[in-house]
Amino acid sequence: MPDTPAPSPAANALWGGRFAAGPAAIMQEINASIGFDRRLWRQDIAGSRAHATMLAARGIISEADRDAILAGLDQVAAEIEGGRFNFSTEREDIHMNVEARLIELTGDPGRRLHTARSRNDQVALDVRLWVRDAIDQLDLQIADCMRALVAQAEAHAATPMPGFTHLQIAQPVTFGHHLLAYVEMLARDRSRFADCRARLNECPLGAAALAGTSFPIDRDATARALGFARPMANSIDAVSSRDYAIEFAAAAANCAANLSRLAEEIVLWMSAPFRFVTLTDAFTTGSSIMPQKRNPDAAELVRAKTGRINGHLVALLTVMKGLPLTYGKDLQEDKEPLFDTADSLALCLAATAGMVRDLRPNAEVMRRWAGEGFATATDLADWLVRVLGLPFRSAHHVTGRLVAVAEARGTDLAGLTLAEMQAVEPRITEDVYSVLTVEASLASRGSLGGTAPANVAAQARAWRDRLGSGAIAP
Helix, strand or coil: CCCCCCCCHHHHCCCCCCCCCCCCHHHHHHHCCHHHHHHHHHHHHHHHHHHHHHHHHCCCCCHHHHHHHHHHHHHHHHHHHCCCCCCCHHHCCHHHHHHHHHHHHHCHHHHHCCCCCCHHHHHHHHHHHHHHHHHHHHHHHHHHHHHHHHHHHHHCCCCEEEEEECCEEEEEEEHHHHHHHHHHHHHHHHHHHHHHHHHHCEECCCCCCCCCCCCCCCHHHHHHHCCCCEECCCHHHHHHCCHHHHHHHHHHHHHHHHHHHHHHHHHHHHCCCCCCEECCHHHCECCCCCCCCCECHHHHHHHHHHHHHHHHHHHHHHHHCCCCCCCCHHHHHHHHHHHHHHHHHHHHHHHHHHHHHHCEECHHHHHHHHCCCCCCHHHHHHHHHHHHCCCHHHHHHHHHHHHHHHHHHCCCHHHCCHHHHHHHCCCCCHHHHHHCCHHHHHHHCCCCCCCCHHHHHHHHHHHHHHHHHCCCCC
């Protein structure tokens, strides 16, 4: 027969008298979460403070017990903060580790703290508080990244660059206009996190194991004390729901995808065929064998971490798929994906903000490429509609023929003679050349949201003011 481990008093003291023997080593290993959920200690202690205060206010425990509990929790917090706390795997999780130490410090008052609550509503509370805190921190970082983009956009509101579709040169835009597109994306990311925060901001504490409690608790008081908008209305939902965690992970995945698009563009822009931008040594690395190399490793890692964050979203969805109500130990698997999602996105945001501030655009190269690939063809077609009154489809056809002539001659549209143009469309006049420069093309795009430098400068200023005021969305 296999050896049976000796009973472990430390492991069973908080479970109660039913379990006579300690857990097998494998069971202990798979069951314990203290290796990662110790990150919840601040939230766990905050919840216990609110719970103890409410119990005393309702006469469920004495004020003396409350005071002993609060003082004991202060000491536990100081020990953890100072690195002096002995986290025990045998005590499984952060909740039992904190409670066991509290009982060591206070005796019976610590034993009374768990009255009218369960680890089910306790962990549900802690994770909600942690996700709420993570959203608040990420919101600050997203706003900082937006400020970095806005500053570059203001500085380069009139700097031409080629705009692409299908990664083919399409029409001239400005570098500032291009960067402001990412500001808009990140603004939506902020609003997604804000929506998630609003939905999760309900308090599960007081749901107990799943059915509520027979004690006369005041759930409104604990909700207020912890900054929640209200208590959760259904005790079963309170302990079993993790949709807010999935929503958080989805918002993070969306944000990471947006950052990954910018990271990919930085990688492209730094390559020799583009040479649109440079980064300093602060955000690049060299090669172990090729001394000439400057590799955009920070951008590449931001691009790659999107896959990691996406994987965590899928993991959370899979954990919750088909999970019957109410609580199952499956829910222990929500924490590591959540923690790593927040950590990875925070790092990506910091790296992106740093790279954006470090970017040095090569304006001369971007200006040259902005006029390549017949980028002003649409401006010619618009001129034919606006000045000659051609239907757009007819203008599109005429412009296509002129592009073919220019391509055959090895020149751009502005390099065609007036006679060559009139051979295709006799009514074309010298005025057509006024729309065939990059600068004229940019200036003409004055519609709302367009790339005209005046538009871009105004939008950048508006975003700077909005971010300064703390507003999340337009």
